[in-house]
Amino acid sequence: MTTPDKPGLRERKKQRTRTAISDAAIALFLERGFTQVSVAEIAEAAEVSKRTLFAYFPTKEDLVVHRMADHEQEAARVVRARPAHTTPLAALRDHFLDGLRRRDPITGINDHPAVITLTELIYGTPALVDRMQRFKAGGERALAEALRETTDAPDLTARLAAVQVIAVQWALSADNFQRLAAGEAADERYPGAVRDAEHAFDLLANGLAALT
Template structure:
């Protein structure tokens, strides 16, 4: 008798989580480059073949933790209320992320999050994988802009590139402030002020620089 679809999906999620948890634990303890895929598979009690079925590349074992955010900008634009501009919707979403200390904004005090970002930023292979992550985020956001606001293709691509770059720059700044000893609560007012400034520059087309 075959397994029910719901049971199979639950097993897949558990296996996915077990592999991910084992990988992150080993990477944070020993370093990304010092841990092999075989060691991760052994710790997760799966075969290498099974591991690669869930995570096609070693870097995906880390970056997948941000996978939901890869298309977040596009989802925000597509789901924005009538009469709300894409830029206003993205600004509100980032500010809300700061308020709830969403790790993707860099404003999280959790030691595990600090360690994870530190590992990513100090590992060339992971930095390169994050560039692919950002490129994919730009692509999905550009498509959403084209679909919902009749934005010409080049304009949509240019706008998406700027929006993703601004959000990543703001997040990196927050990560560095917290790594320097500032708490998320102490940093929050400055993070909000910086975000407001960044989105104002986007809204005005960088006119102050001309």
């Protein structure tokens, strides 16, 4: 009699399959370009059926963007988890600066060749740029909801604040990545990235005083 898999084992198997599919897809994309690779070729390389592939990744773009999926609602999580008497903006500022210190790829200041190459793929592929815009919009909605839940800000204020915060974070990340893609090392860029982030959040603080 076969003993059923424990839930933890099943989840680990699913994660291994998900990782294998994504790794195979990204390797092909980096080798030949996003549009030149078919879903059938990815499934074959990952040794799964197309049906299995789509069960894990509903769209071709998700094969790449899922690597950043945890970041979509990151700002909202930071706002909800902030210490007592800490403003949302202060918590988000500290979190971004911490990401710079950790060389978190989402801040654009990680110069590992694989990170640079993957980011160049995203910026250079219109379908992925479009998917990232939807990713960004999801982050704005999540942050607006977190602001409404944890502050006295009206709905419009929360939505406008979320749009501005997320836009600033993306702009900072894009600036950092462009410098690294041009050859600047992450350690060289770090002091300037910190200055830029502090300046950007100071500007937000002056315009978003209602959240304090």
